[in-house]
Amino acid sequence: MRDFGRKFVVACLLAGTAALPLVGATPSVVQAQEISGFAQAVAETAAANPALGAFYAERSYQPIWTTAEAAPRRAAFFAALDQAGAHGLPVARYGAEDLRNRFATIETERERGQLEAAVSLAYLAWARDISSGALEPQKIDAGIVREIIRPDPVALLNGLLNAPVPAHYLRGLAPHTPQYANLLRARLHLAEQIADGGWGAPVPAKRLGPGDTGAAVVALRDRMMAMGYMGRSISGSYDAALQKAVQSYQFDLGMKADGVAGEATMAEINTAPEERLKSVLVALERARWLNGRDLGQRHIWVNITDFTARIFDDGKMTFESVTVVGQNRSDRRTPEFSDEMELMVINPSWSVPRSITVKEYLPMMQRNPGAAGHIQLVDSRGRTVSRGSVDFSAYNARNFPFAMRQPPSSGNALGLVKFLFPNKYNIYLHDTPSKSLFQRDVRAFSHGCIRVGRPFDLAYALLAKQVDNPEDYFQSILRTGAETRVPLDKPVPVHLVYFTAWPNAQGRIEYRHDVYGRDGALYSALEKAGVALAPLTN
Known part of the structure; x- marks a missing residue:
């Protein structure tokens, strides 16, 4: 009987039915009891966010997620959640898997009301994070006194509700600057490289320069190729091509670009891709703090x-x-x-x-x-x-x-x-x-x-x-x-x-030192919030 009921409820939802029959009740009593149960569940769950509660009250608790008509909106939102990790966001915060499971198992109008509000809460959390950042930076470092422009929750809800193409509206919430797009590409590229084993073993030398030969030069050559600063080469000497590659790398890191891999340059070259990815993830968060500001x-x-x-x-x-x-x-x-x-x-x-x-x-x-x-x-x-x-x-x-x-x-x-x-x-x-x-x-x-x-x-x-x-x-x-x-x-x-x-003007990512340790603290906070270092997809 339970399996039948579950299938029936899901069928009603997919068909757009707003209420479920109660055995032994007249139609008017059924409607009153079930609408009341749905509305009460929405109100109770939405109370976690006063703006959301007011939004539903204003529209007499009409659903925006849990009807057949809402299917395109629902699909667009879950597709956006599937890309949250690509933006360096804390995926677990939005509970996409749990919400999907609940859509498949609801049996009562009260459960539907709870799910309706839960999806809205997840949407507001995700929309806020992707448009203006997942952290409150001043709580992490007192030197970050930037005023962050947070989106209005009701505006986010109405914007999605009135969007002709929900997917377009959701994509528009993230920063749409070339720099943010370049950082996203860098995050993906670094994640792919890490999954493939990174940039190889660190170069076993403190200093290398033109004219040098040997295993350390070969290791330097291979690492410069892996990082994209040099085309394929089988040379075993520190030749002009390798010198030019090192020089380009130094320029991108704001160093004296002499083409000699001295101690400071070698330390940068031997930095692991995981460390570079942490910088990119923090940069994505910082870019979101600037979103909405002219x-x-x-x-x-x-x-x-x-x-x-x-x-x-x-x-x-x-x-x-x-x-x-x-x-x-x-x-x-x-x-x-x-x-x-x-x-x-x-x-x-x-x-x-x-x-x-x-x-x-x-x-x-x-x-x-x-x-x-x-x-x-x-x-x-x-x-x-x-x-x-x-x-x-x-x-x-x-x-x-x-x-x-x-x-x-x-x-x-x-x-x-x-x-x-x-x-x-x-x-x-x-x-x-x-x-x-x-x-x-x-x-x-x-x-x-x-x-x-x-x-x-x-x-x-x-x-x-x-x-x-x-x-x-x-x-x-x-x-x-x-x-x-x-x-x-x-x-x-x-x-x-x-x-x-x-990113520089050509879109290539340049890296700098964390002179105050702020990025280290921010990455730790992102990690604590649930940001994964290098997921290719969610």
Whole structure:
């Protein structure tokens, strides 16, 4: 009898029947009891998400998943769930297998109501994750202060409900940038390579260069071929082809591209594909955090891990400079967020942050009142105070009543120009007198702000949109030596990002070091949420 009932219920569902017969009841009682049972089950299950409960209440608990008419929508959603792993999402979170099994075994209207709401809950979880990310990053790293634009649950439900082609609507929820598509391809390619055994054994050498021969060179050659940097070769020597391959690899990793596999280059070459895949999975998540945000037709892109600042106009890079970012210390790491650059200050003074004043300069002045004499001591009314009139030993970090300011000069800590996008983190881009640091490979030395290697050129690029001769205009102000604020006629979006894997203009993935350890923490969180390292399919 149970098997018959199950088959009958499924047949009713597939036929679009809304209610099931109850033995011994009149038709009106049957309808009232069963509609009530379905609606109550939907309401109880949907209570886990208030927006979902309100959605169903607004439509008098009409189903959107569990009727014959909903079959195309249902099929499209389950097909999307089958691809969740390809996007680096936590597949188990959505419970696709359990939902499929429940569709095959429901027997009562209450079970149908519970399943109806359960599918909607799974849909909202998946849609939220694929459109704006599966993690809450600030809970993982306090330096990720990016505002994530989360989709409205009711809009997600109505959008799918009203979509002429459900599959098209669902595909449109993921980021549709070329970079995201390239990352997806990289994830698939890496997963395939890992399944086929990876890139072979690590190269057993610390350094190899042109002219070298032997087994280690052969291992290097084979690994460069496996990684796609070199065509097929049977050469056993470090020849021109191998040197060119190593040089291309170094360029993609932001290293000095000399074609010599030195110790640093060899360490990168010997990095396992599994580690590269982790970077790609985190990059996919980070890309989803930016989804829904208009980056700007013109915008500034500062990749912290790459130590670069770039201007993009209509998707094309029109300016690039090396940068120095915050030190890898808890109070100095450059945060991740987006804002709008509103102005530049030429010949800036430096108002020393309170934390630097009391943590660094106050102890120095307690030992020697004349220490850091190039920086002025300023009272609460903005007046310069003589060092000789202050007993620094009488103060500590809590009660020190003075501020510190460095007047405009070529030796000013901010250099000769700073670029402001006012934010509560007191982060901005600026020039610096410490030019030698730009020659380093790893450039994490600041207190958190971004030092720009080509600050004047950045100023010219920004001013070019509003003055005829930006260089002459800038230099004429610079020559005055006076602190001058120059507003931008149109604010420019600024995005401080942290990608250790990101496609270049040709679509090839470039990798960078996890300078603050943020990606390691994010990958651990993704893994804990249920993201699998390298599933080819779900």
